[in-house]
Amino acid sequence: MAKKQQEKSQQTMQELMASAIELFGSNGFIQTSVAEITEHAGYAKGSFYRHWNSKDELFLIIVEQKLKRYRAKRNGKVDKAKNLEEAMHAIWDFLESIINDKNWSSIFLEFTVYSAKSETLRKLMNKSVYRLSNEIFAELVHNHMETDFPPEKIGALNTALFEGYLIHRSLGTQVLSLPDVRAAAIALALRNGAKQG
Amino acid sequence: MAKKQQEKSQQTMQELMASAIELFGSNGFIQTSVAEITEHAGYAKGSFYRHWNSKDELFLIIVEQKLKRYRAKRNGKVDKAKNLEEAMHAIWDFLESIINDKNWSSIFLEFTVYSAKSETLRKLMNKSVYRLSNEIFAELVHNHMETDFPPEKIGALNTALFEGYLIHRSLGTQVLSLPDVRAAAIALALRNGAKQG
DNA sequence: CCATAAAAGTGACCGGAGGTCATTTTTAGA
DNA sequence: TCTAAAAATGACCTCCGGTCACTTTTATGG
Numbered sequence: 001m002a003k004k005q006q007e008k009s010q011q012t013m014q015e016l017m018a019s020a021i022e023l024f025g026s027n028g029f030i031q032t033s034v035a036e037i038t039e040h041a042g043y044a045k046g047s048f049y050r051h052w053n054s055k056d057e058l059f060l061i062i063v064e065q066k067l068k069r070y071r072a073k074r075n076g077k078v079d080k081a082k083n084l085e086e087a088m089h090a091i092w093d094f095l096e097s098i099i100n101d102k103n104w105s106s107i108f109l110e111f112t113v114y115s116a117k118s119e120t121l122r123k124l125m126n127k128s129v130y131r132l133s134n135e136i137f138a139e140l141v142h143n144h145m146e147t148d149f150p151p152e153k154i155g156a157l158n159t160a161l162f163e164g165y166l167i168h169r170s171l172g173t174q175v176l177s178l179p180d181v182r183a184a185a186i187a188l189a190l191r192n193g194a195k196q197g
Numbered sequence: 198m199a200k201k202q203q204e205k206s207q208q209t210m211q212e213l214m215a216s217a218i219e220l221f222g223s224n225g226f227i228q229t230s231v232a233e234i235t236e237h238a239g240y241a242k243g244s245f246y247r248h249w250n251s252k253d254e255l256f257l258i259i260v261e262q263k264l265k266r267y268r269a270k271r272n273g274k275v276d277k278a279k280n281l282e283e284a285m286h287a288i289w290d291f292l293e294s295i296i297n298d299k300n301w302s303s304i305f306l307e308f309t310v311y312s313a314k315s316e317t318l319r320k321l322m323n324k325s326v327y328r329l330s331n332e333i334f335a336e337l338v339h340n341h342m343e344t345d346f347p348p349e350k351i352g353a354l355n356t357a358l359f360e361g362y363l364i365h366r367s368l369g370t371q372v373l374s375l376p377d378v379r380a381a382a383i384a385l386a387l388r389n390g391a392k393q394g
Numbered sequence: 395c396c397a398t399a400a401a402a403g404t405g406a407c408c409g410g411a412g413g414t415c416a417t418t419t420t421t422a423g424a
Numbered sequence: 425t426c427t428a429a430a431a432a433t434g435a436c437c438t439c440c441g442g443t444c445a446c447t448t449t450t451a452t453g454g
Contacts, residue, residue: 164357170313
């Protein structure tokens with residue numbers, strides 16, 4: 001039993017992370033304090049910092065983990081697409097699954113905007129493990145491109161429309177529905193990436 | 198000279214507001230503290246709260262004022278538009294003028310997302326004096342509509358694309374240029390609001 | 395089985411935030 | 425010059441993220 005202490009530490013870490021996911025999920029990133037996270041898990045505040053260097057760091061780990069899971073569900077579906085429109089629908093199924101994960105989409109939005117104020121955080125947030133990636137998007141659709149419009153621009157426009165819709169949603173504005181935005185995004189992608197016919 | 202004290206109070210208020218606009222403009226909403234605002238204007242922290250109840254309140258007043266000015270410049274230009282495309286271009290001239298106002302567009306974005314966490318603030322932010330308004334947009338373009346697609350949806354999609362681009366921009370991502378987004382937004386509007394042909 | 399060292403856990407403390415309010419300073423007018 | 429009201433002050437409150445000297449628990453060699 002040489003590993004018992006490490007196991008205990010691992011379990012504490014898991015408990016703290018579970019507590020964090022729960023509280024972030026209900027109250028958001030900024031509204032959730034480190035003291036709340038530890039208290040809710042039954043530990044003292046100082047314990048948090050034995051496992052992560054900052055609240056930001058833990059949040060990034062959670063983002064990475066969540067994004068990985070969303071993408072795992074997506075994998076395969078996009079490959080089966082026979083044209084750009086089908087690929088876009090597969091991508092929007094994926095985006096819709098993010099929106100359906102409680103209010104995490106608003107929390108990602110909150111953190112994304114929050115991250116823009118710190119240079120180091122901003123750089124991190126441009127990596128694909130933490131964010132919708134224009135490069136990954138380009139990979140997913142480039143087989144279906146029928147024009148020389150840069151596929152990563154299609155991806156960036158798609159992300160812009162999606163995240164703009166998240167703002168719309170987080171303010172409680174009800175003018176747009178998810179199908180509205182999906183239709184708009186796909187139309188936009190087809191306009192730039194498919195031959196007119 | 199019965200008004201001298203009131204005049205002094207007004208001037209203090211103006212000085213504090215000017216200080217706030219300067220500091221918000223360079224450092225953003227959250228990064229700028231009330232103490233910094235008052236110190237930079239040569240007053241003590243307590244003076245701030247003789248004029249506004251909170252940092253939020255002052256910021257909303259600044260937003261209202263700025264939005265009013267942007268719109269004043271826009272007025273007339275949209276009226277001269279002969280079709281939906283020209284109207285959209287006039288609207289994007291207006292949006293571009295917001296983007297060209299130092300880094301205020303990112304600061305509006307910051308505050309918009311920040312406001313979503315407070316119910317009262319969120320309700321306020323849905324008012325047209327504080328935000329790009331789908332109703333105002335609908336008014337501006339409804340004369341040029343050739344379909345029965347709801348004009349306020351065109352407005353909301355346009356705003357989503359614009360604000361999504363602000364996120365793109367605030368993260369320093371350089372995939373999209375302003376003309377890219379303008380072209381996409383106008384294409385989207387024409388697709389939904391103009392007869393195909 | 396105990397002594398000890400290492401690991402896990404604690405919570406008082408720090409600086410700085412938004413906001414409050416009793417107190418001081420300035421001003422207007424009789 | 426005196427006084428009452430208005431303007432300005434800054435110590436103080438609570439809470440935040442983060443630190444760290446300290447206590448408690450645990451593993452292990454003699």
